[in-house]
Amino acid sequence: MSGRYERTCVTHGFASEYGNPSSPHICGRTAARAIRTARRQVTDLVGAKNELEIVFTSGATEANHLAVLGAALAVRPHGGHIVTTVIEHKAVLAACQRLVDHHGYTLTRVGVDAHGRVHPADIAAVLNPNTVLVSVMHANNEIGTLQRLAAIAEITAPRGIVLHTDAAQSAGCGLLDVAELGVDLASLSAHKLHGPKGIGALYIRGGTRITAQQAGGGQERGLRAGTPNVPAIVGFGAATHLITTDAVPPPARIRSLRDRLQDRILATIPGTTVNGHPHRRLPGNLSLTLPGIEATDLLDRLPGIAASTGSACNTGSGEPSHVLTAIGLTRDQARATLRLGIGRTTTATDIDQAAHAERFPEARRGGL
Ligand SMILES: Cc1ncc(COP(=O)(O)O)c(C=O)c1O
Known part of the structure; x- marks a missing residue:
């Protein structure tokens, strides 16, 4: 700001x-x-x-x-x-x-x-x-x-x-x-x-x-x-x-960064699915289910990435998100779900770093 x-x-x-x-x-x-x-x-x-x-x-x-x-x-x-x-x-x-x-x-x-x-x-x-x-x-x-x-x-x-x-x-x-x-x-x-x-x-x-x-x-x-x-x-x-009063409204830029991150991760980790509506969703939202991982463990190994496993307000309850189970995810799938947020200050470099394959060692090791 x-x-x-x-x-x-x-x-x-x-x-x-x-x-x-x-x-x-x-x-x-x-x-x-x-x-x-x-x-x-x-x-x-x-x-x-x-x-x-x-x-x-x-x-x-x-x-x-x-x-x-x-x-x-x-x-x-x-x-x-x-x-x-x-x-x-x-x-x-x-x-x-x-x-x-x-x-x-x-x-x-x-x-x-x-x-x-x-x-x-x-x-x-x-x-x-x-x-x-x-x-x-x-x-x-x-x-x-x-x-x-x-x-x-x-x-x-x-x-x-x-x-x-x-x-x-x-x-x-x-x-x-x-x-x-x-x-x-x-x-x-x-x-x-x-x-x-x-x-x-x-x-x-x-x-x-x-x-x-x-x-x-x-x-x-x-x-x-x-x-x-x-x-x-x-x-x-x-x-x-x-x-x-934004001269260039950021949603379009944010959406294109989000899509770039989404495409990179989907290409790197087969079997990953995107949650939420394919088009009618917030431009900066990326909720991914990476099969075979425990999202909280993965986040512990990615200290440089500000992702979360569910709603920040639910964090620590240990219960799978009521939103993810409502859209039909199993408890295991919900536990394998990460939420990445792309905002006004996110850059293309941030996206490339976040998407780097080596940053998802657990998913790769899981034979995906
Ligand atoms: C959809 C939604 N509603 C309500 C809240 C609560 O907002 P606040 O922290 O301002 O009380 C949040 C915050 O995470 C939210 O995402």
Whole structure:
């Protein structure tokens, strides 16, 4: 990221401009102005109509909770029905489960095909008169598959059902346009788009009813009590601004690097399979199943490669990823799966080094 971006974050909150945006004095007003700018920048990134549709949160986990619990309970405090998918991030699955455990809700988790795609007809088939919310992630964090949200919105909107999407992974690729997708709520995370960690936002389409999930202050129009994290919000805004003003949009470059890495590994290690949708997936996502290996052992032998075996949030649980098993991988195949991420700063040299055959000794030794 640029020096300008770093200077902006340091100045606001950490150095000279440390005011509380709720304070009426000059320092507070300066902080409030900085937040207004950031809110405008995030509004532009997602294609929202106006700044009032953006509520800052501590990240996508909190945004998902505010969306799922806040929207469902605003419509029906008890006994409603919600629909989600089997491949959601745990933050959505946990928020849905909370509605079941504490608010008498019923929950339907719709399955996906072998590419990780949800079929809109499968969503339509499980709706009932009590359904208040459908939550379908835009892009999956493990296999990158993108969902057909616009087609799902055509099903939910006429029935007055709120449509939420966890867009933590897609917003940074410039793929999120809330108007085009027809979603009512969208969760964002700044660190997924080169912004700071611990900050995110929920897009709330004007007119969508939401019950606040934390009380005790009127910040964020009463929807998220607590003093805003000014430096993180400013950093989030600056990172989104870099994306919307990119002279050369990076997704095409990232996709071509990803394809180069994919082709090199497939040619080097026969039997390797690519997970996720062949075309409709995040440009920087590469999830590979390398038969005959234990991915965690392989990663221990590749300290220079920042890959992972599943969702970073699952790491350490020892359980195979719920996403990989949902697309039909066996437990052994899931354990033999690596996720490589290609980002804005990845170079062709990085790709060539990562793909070098000697770096996959276990797979080669496995006679592949
Ligand atoms: C799809 C998705 N949703 C939610 C989250 C959680 O985001 P945060 O770390 O900002 O709470 C992540 C982070 O890994 C994610 O990939």
